[in-house]
Amino acid sequence: MEAKKLCLALYTGSVDKLTAAGVILSGAAADDMEVDIYVLLQAARAFRKDIGDDSSKLAMAENPDLKDEFLQSLKNLNVKTWVEFFKEAKEITDVKIHICGLAGKVWGGSKLDDFISLADDICGINAYITSAQEADINLFI
Amino acid sequence: MTIDELKNLEVTKSVDARGTACPGPLLEAKKAIGLIKPGDIMEVLSADEGTKVDVPKWCKKQGHDYLGTIDENGYFKIYLQKK
Numbered sequence: 001m002e003a004k005k006l007c008l009a010l011y012t013g014s015v016d017k018l019t020a021a022g023v024i025l026s027g028a029a030a031d032d033m034e035v036d037i038y039v040l041l042q043a044a045r046a047f048r049k050d051i052g053d054d055s056s057k058l059a060m061a062e063n064p065d066l067k068d069e070f071l072q073s074l075k076n077l078n079v080k081t082w083v084e085f086f087k088e089a090k091e092i093t094d095v096k097i098h099i100c101g102l103a104g105k106v107w108g109g110s111k112l113d114d115f116i117s118l119a120d121d122i123c124g125i126n127a128y129i130t131s132a133q134e135a136d137i138n139l140f141i
Numbered sequence: 142m143t144i145d146e147l148k149n150l151e152v153t154k155s156v157d158a159r160g161t162a163c164p165g166p167l168l169e170a171k172k173a174i175g176l177i178k179p180g181d182i183m184e185v186l187s188a189d190e191g192t193k194v195d196v197p198k199w200c201k202k203q204g205h206d207y208l209g210t211i212d213e214n215g216y217f218k219i220y221l222q223k224k
């Protein structure tokens with residue numbers, strides 16, 4: 001099967017939606033899809049080196065009162081963390097993670113080294129538009 | 142294939158993914174298929190209902206032959222042949 005392309009505009013910085021993005025990435029990895037991820041506004045905070053998998057620093061998009069229950073349930077089910085999902089997808093298929101330059105600066109990060117090592121580069125918004133135009137599947141999370 | 146035929150298959154690779162929830166079993170299958178040769182049979186053990194739907198669809202897309210599923214008590218044995 002010809003590899004298809006997924007373009008993901010990742011806006012969320014919340015642990016529940018980041019986990020959902022990670023699950024979807026796994027599906028794309030199983031199909032050997034080429035994946036471009038554009039890390040926008042809130043998501044750039046989660047990609048900061050001092051945050052990443054530290055769920056105590058991440059909010060919940062929905063049911064904020066149930067964060068502990070949600071995280072404990074994922075743990076009980078042996079589900080990977082969002083960073084682990086992203087890392088595994090990168091190991092299996094061609095996943096490139098681009099940090100939006102503006103988003104990075106909003107959260108105090110102006111160079112690639114300010115973000116977790118999964119990030120590949122810092123980009124401008126036209127890179128996202130170009131990727132979205134070429135992609136077979138476009139998602140905004 | 143019938144259940145008896147599935148039970149008598151010569152399995153080259155068995156992947157026990159019963160400890161993980163979706164998407165774990167599919168990714169375990171994806172990683173393991175790279176370790177076997179074309180024509181080899183792989184067995185995936187999963188306790189996740191979603192896997193018995195995911196694996197046949199994934200096989201169809203990837204060109205592998207989905208051979209069938211045995212419903213054990215509390216988990217599934219899913220069989221496929223690498224293209």
